[in-house]
Amino acid sequence: MPDVDVAIIGAGAAGLSVAAISAGLGLKVALFERGEMGGDCLNYGCVPSKALLAAGHAAAEARRAPRFGVHAGDPRIDWAGVRAHVHGAISAIAPNDSAERFRGMGIDVVRATARFVARDAIEAGGRRYAFRRAVVAAGSAAVVPPIPGLAEVPFLTNETLFGLPEKPGHLVIIGGGPIGLEMAQAHARLGCRVSVIEAVSIAAREEPECVGPLRAALVADGVALHEGARVARVEGDQAGVAVVLADGGRIAGTHLLLAVGRAPRLDALGLEAGGVAFGPRGISTDLALRSTTNRRVWAAGDIADPVGLGPRAFTHVCSQHAGIIARGMIFRLPAKLSYDALPRVTYTDPEVAQIGPTEAELRAAGRDDLTILRWPLAENDRLIAEGRTEGLVKLVADRKGRLLGASLVGAGVGNMAGMYALMIGRKLSTLAGAVLPYPTAQEAGKRAAGDFYTPKLLSAPVKRAVGLLKYLP
Numbered sequence: 001m002p003d004v005d006v007a008i009i010g011a012g013a014a015g016l017s018v019a020a021i022s023a024g025l026g027l028k029v030a031l032f033e034r035g036e037m038g039g040d041c042l043n044y045g046c047v048p049s050k051a052l053l054a055a056g057h058a059a060a061e062a063r064r065a066p067r068f069g070v071h072a073g074d075p076r077i078d079w080a081g082v083r084a085h086v087h088g089a090i091s092a093i094a095p096n097d098s099a100e101r102f103r104g105m106g107i108d109v110v111r112a113t114a115r116f117v118a119r120d121a122i123e124a125g126g127r128r129y130a131f132r133r134a135v136v137a138a139g140s141a142a143v144v145p146p147i148p149g150l151a152e153v154p155f156l157t158n159e160t161l162f163g164l165p166e167k168p169g170h171l172v173i174i175g176g177g178p179i180g181l182e183m184a185q186a187h188a189r190l191g192c193r194v195s196v197i198e199a200v201s202i203a204a205r206e207e208p209e210c211v212g213p214l215r216a217a218l219v220a221d222g223v224a225l226h227e228g229a230r231v232a233r234v235e236g237d238q239a240g241v242a243v244v245l246a247d248g249g250r251i252a253g254t255h256l257l258l259a260v261g262r263a264p265r266l267d268a269l270g271l272e273a274g275g276v277a278f279g280p281r282g283i284s285t286d287l288a289l290r291s292t293t294n295r296r297v298w299a300a301g302d303i304a305d306p307v308g309l310g311p312r313a314f315t316h317v318c319s320q321h322a323g324i325i326a327r328g329m330i331f332r333l334p335a336k337l338s339y340d341a342l343p344r345v346t347y348t349d350p351e352v353a354q355i356g357p358t359e360a361e362l363r364a365a366g367r368d369d370l371t372i373l374r375w376p377l378a379e380n381d382r383l384i385a386e387g388r389t390e391g392l393v394k395l396v397a398d399r400k401g402r403l404l405g406a407s408l409v410g411a412g413v414g415n416m417a418g419m420y421a422l423m424i425g426r427k428l429s430t431l432a433g434a435v436l437p438y439p440t441a442q443e444a445g446k447r448a449a450g451d452f453y454t455p456k457l458l459s460a461p462v463k464r465a466v467g468l469l470k471y472l473p
């Protein structure tokens, strides 16, 4: 007889979502967490990084104010105040993810490391829990690459960066993906020297047309970008730490941050004992997020490696996964994961948002029926009024005008991502015909969508028809 209906390993965004749904539907749930409730997003990820960015953006706004005729002087950064804001944001959200709240839902929250000891049993805190179904939501951690010398120098990851008591004098960041870039801009705007060392090019996954404005903004913020740079080794330096490049270059700083990607937390899970197949990218699942080898087990969040799609490390993907698991595991309905309309936003200034695939990804998948529509933000009245005209909206549609992907760059464009996520697969006429409030940045997308129909609307047959219609009474 199983002890619990659902056993969940990990109380991050994914595990908490599955736990709340399962308990809400009356199932007996055990939730295992060895670290902080709320996982990465709350404690070491989205929340502190966005809070730090908010502080950096506030400083940048103060520096920008003279262009409006407003002179507040150069901002003074009080690092203790910045830290208080970051940790205040975590504390304000923490009750939502707390053990007390989840115990209040009737969930057995066990603060211990959990591991499979059989295909239908988990051990944690010295107790064995036989389960009907299990969900592995153990997340991912920062990759520590095999760079010579790294073991001998102090370095930061997302788990230690936000706990740093002192303001870094010169933050050297290895990796120019979303973590590296968000943290580079936040620290630069808060008065730190920042260098980013990127092996390929910054924001390499993003639409190249969107990366240009971001690169220009980072350089304007004073971030030293070293793209196409190969790290040969790291070593101690009188400044703190130095990164030596393969071309002989040397970048010395006070602090080193690693932001070179994520690896699934597969350690300590006893996946072999559970008969749960996994690979270097995570737990192998089908598109219903069910383990390919143990049909009692599902995976959710960063640790899931669904066949053909691969892992995606976003908090909103965790809730998408929870919905898929609820459908398949609890309701026994067909469930199939798709990232066709998945949004993602890098919260730099300007923000970069991608909804669905990029043009390059669609072309690589063999799509040759694409219509590309662009609208520069320089022609948007609201952004002109606010002095933030850099950026663009780029829409990729099929021949019939159905939206396949959208790429945005500009101030605050992340707030528009939801609208495009709803638009994926729909005709652009929905957006072109929508009545949007004036003046808003969203109008740029409506104008881009409208361009799909303009040539048809102004065609000779339509003009002829209008010519005849004018004679009607």
Ligand SMILES: Cc1cc2nc3c(=O)[nH]c(=O)nc-3n(C[C@H](O)[C@H](O)[C@H](O)COP(=O)(O)OP(=O)(O)OC[C@H]3O[C@@H](n4cnc5c(N)ncnc54)[C@H](O)[C@@H]3O)c2cc1C
Pocket: 009, 010, 011, 012, 013, 014, 015, 032, 033, 034, 035, 036, 037, 038, 039, 040, 041, 042, 044, 045, 046, 047, 049, 050, 112, 113, 114, 115, 137, 138, 139, 140, 158, 179, 265, 267, 268, 269, 300, 301, 302, 303, 312, 313, 314, 315, 316, 317, 318, 347
């Ligand atoms: C700096 C940074 C910024 C980010 N910003 C954003 C953002 O703005 N927007 C966004 O959508 N995403 C963002 N992300 C990604 C987002 O944080 C992750 O996708 C999300 O937190 C993953 O949630 P999860 O539940 O899969 O894993 P986690 O949050 O890592 O939770 C897994 C939990 O499992 C526990 N655990 C692991 N093994 C065991 C075990 N054996 N027994 C018991 N417990 C165990 C861990 O302690 C952990 O608490 C960011 C990430 C980082 C690092």
Ligand SMILES: NC(=O)c1ccc[n+]([C@@H]2O[C@H](COP(=O)([O-])OP(=O)(O)OC[C@H]3O[C@@H](n4cnc5c(N)ncnc54)[C@H](O)[C@@H]3O)[C@@H](O)[C@H]2O)c1
Pocket: 145, 174, 175, 176, 177, 178, 179, 180, 182, 197, 198, 199, 200, 201, 202, 203, 204, 229, 230, 231, 259, 260, 261, 262, 312, 313, 314, 344, 345, 346, 347
């Ligand atoms: N705003 C958001 O939604 C947000 C923010 C932060 C993180 N995240 C999630 O976390 C994930 C991880 O972010 P990340 O930035 O750590 O990883 P990433 O994989 O997105 O980027 C890592 C970068 O490091 C570079 N790199 C790797 N090894 C290197 C080396 N030895 N020297 C120099 N450069 C090297 C890569 O070329 C790549 O550009 C993201 O993919 C995303 O899913 C999301």
